[in-house]
Amino acid sequence: MTVFNTLLEAVAHCDNFPYVLDPKKEDDEMHRAIPFLLGAHTIGHVLPSVLVALKDYNQTTPVFTISDSSVQFSETVQTSQERTLAVKALMDSWRQNKxxxxxxxxxxxxxxxxxxxxxxxxxxxxxxxxxAALFGVSTFGVHLNAYIRNDQGEIFMWVARRALTKPTWPGLLDNCVAGGISYNYSVKETIVKECEEEASIPSHLASQARSVSLITYYTCSPGALQPETEYLFDLELPQDFKPIPRDGEAECFYLWPLQKVKETILNNEWKPNCALAAIDFFMRHSFITPDDEPEYIDISYRLHRRLEFPTPRKGLNR
Amino acid sequence: MTVFNTLLEAVAHCDNFPYVLDPKKEDDEMHRAIPFLLGAHTIGHVLPSVLVALKDYNQTTPVFTISDSSVQFSETVQTSQERTLAVKALMDSWRQNKxxxxxxxxxxxxxxxxxxxxxxxxxxxxxxxxxAALFGVSTFGVHLNAYIRNDQGEIFMWVARRALTKPTWPGLLDNCVAGGISYNYSVKETIVKECEEEASIPSHLASQARSVSLITYYTCSPGALQPETEYLFDLELPQDFKPIPRDGEAECFYLWPLQKVKETILNNEWKPNCALAAIDFFMRHSFITPDDEPEYIDISYRLHRRLEFPTPRKGLNR
Known part of the structure; x- marks a missing residue:
C-alpha cells in the first residue's frame, strides 16, 4: 500500500481526476472522459467504457444524442420527469444485465x-x-468531525473504523459520521439522521453540530467518476460520551490525538475523501499552519476544487 | 455606490479578474493581460498599459524579452539577485518619471x-x-477576525474603520487587523506585529490568535492586478478589551453583531477583500450555512480561487 510523504500527497490521492484532460494519454481512460451536457451546462462526464454501453443501449432505446465529444439527452427527453424515467430505465437494464x-x-x-x-x-x-459515478455527476454529502477537549484544552478526535462488511473501503478509517444527501433532505437533517444511525449520537447532541466548512474535490477510480461536495460539521462532544456503532456502517470508534490522526492519514489508513475532511479540521483548529506546513496553500486549493457542474442555487432546505 | 443583493455578489466584486481571458473584449484591458513568465511558470500578468511603458524602458535597458504574448527576463538576467536589481532599476525609473x-x-x-x-x-x-500590482504578482497577507462572545455565547466582531488619510479605500470598513507579509517575516510574526501596530493588541493577547483558514482571490482595478493569498486568524478577545488605533491606519473600531457586519457588506461599505475575510468567518462560525445560503458552494469556490502562480513551498517561517 502506498504511503504518503506529505498531507498534500494524501489530498492528491483523493482529488485525482485530471485538472486538464489530455486525450493522448491513452493508458489512462480518465483523460478520455467526455462531457455529459444539459443545455449550456456540463452536468457530468462519461468514460469510454460507459460510452460503449451507452451507445449499445441507445440503438434500441434512443434517449441520448451521442457524439465523439459529448453526450446529451435527445430531443424527446426534455422535462425533468422524462430525464428521470429515461435514466432509470437505462440503469435498470444495466443492473439486470450486470x-x-x-x-x-x-x-x-x-x-x-x-x-x-x-x-x-x-x-x-x-x-x-x-x-451516479457512471455519469460522473456531482454528489453531495455531510461529514462530521466529532471531538472532545480534555481538561488541558487539547483536542482528541473521534475516528471511525469502517465495517469489514462495507462494499467500499472496508476496514479503513473514516470520520465519526458521514453520509450522502438524498433528494429532498436538508444538510442539517442529514447530519442529525446520520449521527443517530451510524454512531448512536442522540439528536439533542447531534443538533449542536456546527456547519463550519465545505470541501470539493473530484475523485476517480477505474470505471467511476465522483465529483463530490461535502459539507463539514464540527461537534464537540462531552468528555464522557462515547459513540457506539448502530447500523453496522462502523466497526468501532477510536478517540485519538490529532498527531495520531495525521500519522494514520500519511500511512494511507483512511478512506481517501474522509482524510480530506480531517485535514480541513487540522487547518481550522491550527493543528497545521502556514508557517509549519510548506504546502498549506496547495492543500487549500485542492480541498476547494472548483467543479464545473451546476450547484444547488436555491439552498438545500427547500 | 453599488449595493449587493447577495454575499456572492460582494465576493465577486473583489474576485473580479476574469476566469477566462477573452482578448476580443477590447473595452476591458484585463482581458488583454499577458503572462509574465519565469521558466515554465507564470509568475504574474502585464496589462497593455504597463506593456507599453515596459517596451519603452526596454529599448534603452534591455532586461526583458517581450513578445505580444508574454514577458520574461532576458538571458542576461538570470539569478534572483540580478532579477531583483533589474526590477528595482525599472521601478525607480518609473517612480522618478511618475x-x-x-x-x-x-x-x-x-x-x-x-x-x-x-x-x-x-x-x-x-x-x-x-x-507588485504592475506585474500582477502574487502577494501574501494576514487578516484577523477579532471578536468577543457575550454571556449568552453570541458573537460580536470587532470591525475597523479605515483612516480617511489612507491612500487606498479611505473611510471604508476593514477587519480588526490586516497587513502584508514582507520578505523574511513569518505569518505568525506578521499578525502579532500588526496587532500591536494597528489596534494596540499586546503580544500576550495577539499570540493567542489562531491560524484558521486561507482565502485566495484575484482582484483588479484600472492599471493594477492583485492576485492575493490571505492567511486568516481568529482571536477571541476578553469582553472588556477594546482595540485602540495606534499607527493611524484605523480611524476607530466598532463592536458589531454579525448581522450588522453582513448588512454593511451588502451595503458595500467594506474594503472589498476584507469583506471576504469576514464572510469566511461567517461560514466557519455557522452564521451562514448551506441550508440558508443558496450560493454557499459558489461563495466557497471564489474564496478559494486557484491562482496559477507558484506558491511558497518551503513554508514562510524559514
Whole structure:
C-alpha cells in the first residue's frame, strides 16, 4: 500500500481526476472522459467504457444524442420527469444485465442532479445513488468531525473504523459520521439522521453540530467518476460520551490525538475523501499552519476544487 | 455606490479578474493581460498599459524579452539577485518619471515573488510592495477576525474603520487587523506585529490568535492586478478589551453583531477583500450555512480561487 510523504500527497490521492484532460494519454481512460451536457451546462462526464454501453443501449432505446465529444439527452427527453424515467430505465437494464459492477451496490436511494436555474428547484433529474459515478455527476454529502477537549484544552478526535462488511473501503478509517444527501433532505437533517444511525449520537447532541466548512474535490477510480461536495460539521462532544456503532456502517470508534490522526492519514489508513475532511479540521483548529506546513496553500486549493457542474442555487432546505 | 443583493455578489466584486481571458473584449484591458513568465511558470500578468511603458524602458535597458504574448527576463538576467536589481532599476525609473500613479504609494517594503522550487527558498526575486500590482504578482497577507462572545455565547466582531488619510479605500470598513507579509517575516510574526501596530493588541493577547483558514482571490482595478493569498486568524478577545488605533491606519473600531457586519457588506461599505475575510468567518462560525445560503458552494469556490502562480513551498517561517 502506498504511503504518503506529505498531507498534500494524501489530498492528491483523493482529488485525482485530471485538472486538464489530455486525450493522448491513452493508458489512462480518465483523460478520455467526455462531457455529459444539459443545455449550456456540463452536468457530468462519461468514460469510454460507459460510452460503449451507452451507445449499445441507445440503438434500441434512443434517449441520448451521442457524439465523439459529448453526450446529451435527445430531443424527446426534455422535462425533468422524462430525464428521470429515461435514466432509470437505462440503469435498470444495466443492473439486470450486470453491465457494471458499481450497480451491484444499488441502494434504492435517489440523488438529485442539478441543472439550469430555470428547472424546478434547479434539479435536472434524479437518479439512483449507485449509478451516479457512471455519469460522473456531482454528489453531495455531510461529514462530521466529532471531538472532545480534555481538561488541558487539547483536542482528541473521534475516528471511525469502517465495517469489514462495507462494499467500499472496508476496514479503513473514516470520520465519526458521514453520509450522502438524498433528494429532498436538508444538510442539517442529514447530519442529525446520520449521527443517530451510524454512531448512536442522540439528536439533542447531534443538533449542536456546527456547519463550519465545505470541501470539493473530484475523485476517480477505474470505471467511476465522483465529483463530490461535502459539507463539514464540527461537534464537540462531552468528555464522557462515547459513540457506539448502530447500523453496522462502523466497526468501532477510536478517540485519538490529532498527531495520531495525521500519522494514520500519511500511512494511507483512511478512506481517501474522509482524510480530506480531517485535514480541513487540522487547518481550522491550527493543528497545521502556514508557517509549519510548506504546502498549506496547495492543500487549500485542492480541498476547494472548483467543479464545473451546476450547484444547488436555491439552498438545500427547500 | 453599488449595493449587493447577495454575499456572492460582494465576493465577486473583489474576485473580479476574469476566469477566462477573452482578448476580443477590447473595452476591458484585463482581458488583454499577458503572462509574465519565469521558466515554465507564470509568475504574474502585464496589462497593455504597463506593456507599453515596459517596451519603452526596454529599448534603452534591455532586461526583458517581450513578445505580444508574454514577458520574461532576458538571458542576461538570470539569478534572483540580478532579477531583483533589474526590477528595482525599472521601478525607480518609473517612480522618478511618475509613469504610474500606484508608485506614489511607495513603501520601502520588499515583497518576495515565488518561482521555481530550485531557487533559494524558491524566491525568484524581491520587489517593492507598491510595484507588485504592475506585474500582477502574487502577494501574501494576514487578516484577523477579532471578536468577543457575550454571556449568552453570541458573537460580536470587532470591525475597523479605515483612516480617511489612507491612500487606498479611505473611510471604508476593514477587519480588526490586516497587513502584508514582507520578505523574511513569518505569518505568525506578521499578525502579532500588526496587532500591536494597528489596534494596540499586546503580544500576550495577539499570540493567542489562531491560524484558521486561507482565502485566495484575484482582484483588479484600472492599471493594477492583485492576485492575493490571505492567511486568516481568529482571536477571541476578553469582553472588556477594546482595540485602540495606534499607527493611524484605523480611524476607530466598532463592536458589531454579525448581522450588522453582513448588512454593511451588502451595503458595500467594506474594503472589498476584507469583506471576504469576514464572510469566511461567517461560514466557519455557522452564521451562514448551506441550508440558508443558496450560493454557499459558489461563495466557497471564489474564496478559494486557484491562482496559477507558484506558491511558497518551503513554508514562510524559514
Amino acid at each position: 453491465t457494471f459492477d458499481v450497480l451491484a451496490g444499488w441502494r434504492d436511494e435517489l440523488y438529485p442532479v442539478y441543472g439550469d436555474e430555470n428547472e424546478p428547484d434547479n434539479i435536472a433529474f434524479v437518479m439512483e445513488r449507485a449509478s | 509613469t504610474f500613479d500606484v508608485l506614489a504609494g511607495w513603501r520601502d517594503e520588499l515583497y518576495p515573488v515565488y518561482g521555481d522550487e530550485n531557487e533559494p527558498d524558491n524566491i525568484a526575486f524581491v520587489m517593492e510592495r507598491a510595484s
